[in-house]
Amino acid sequence: MPKIFSLFFLFVLLISCDEDVLPKPKAYLSLEYPKKSYKKLPLKRPYTFNVLKNTTIIDDKNNWLKIKYPTLKASIDITYRPIQNNMKELLTEAEKLVFKHAVKAEQIIPKDFVNTKNRVFGSLYEITGNAASQLQFHVTDSTHHFIKGSLYFYAKPNYDSILPAVAYIKSDILHLIETLEWKKSI
Incomplete structure (x- = not known):
């Protein structure tokens, strides 16, 4: 009886192993973002820069504005302050706002x-x-103008999930900074 059981087991083993078992490939999130195209900021401000065409610009008082990304549920909040012998205060305030996130941050680069x-x-x-x-x-231009900007998502922060959107918007922020020009007067 043990001989028959051994032969049966060997037969089942040989029949069941006709294909190699391979690990499943890793899955990648497939996100597609619109192709980037920029336009000049359409508002009169003491500054100008290029913004992504498919964003919504919300005008605010004191030359502040919000650049909304409706499909990503995100915005870049821009605050403007003229420099009036308060450069050190403006820089300190800007850095305080950055390091206020240190509690939840893994790293600040x-x-x-x-x-x-x-x-x-x-x-x-x-x-x-x-x-x-x-x-x-x-x-800043270090003499007259100071701008502070922050990216916010309208969702509970989950860094791994929003990382592709952060990278997409980061290139827009870099483009904003690279195309920024100060105006003499409004």
Whole structure:
């Protein structure tokens, strides 16, 4: 009887192993974003820059504005302040807002910008982890103008899930900074 059982087991084993077992390939999230096309900021401000055409610009008082990404449920909030012997205060306030996210952040990565031709000096902070804002920046001409910007999503922060959208918007923020020009008067 054990001989028959052994033969049966060997027969089943040989029949069942006709294909190699391979691990399943890793799945990748397939997100498609619209092709990028930019336009000049359509509002009169003491500054101008290029914005993505498929965004919605919301005008606010004090030369502030909101650049909304309706399909991504996100916005870049822009605040403007004239410099009136308060440069140190403006820089301190901007950095406080960045490091306020340190509690939830895994890492805060700064990147400095210097464009002497257009007098644009500033920093971009990439905040990794489940913080409320993943990208923040400030730019100035160091004498008259100061802009602070923050990226916010209208959802509970889950960094792994929003990472592709953060990368998409980060390139728009970099483009904004690179095309920024200060105006003499409004």
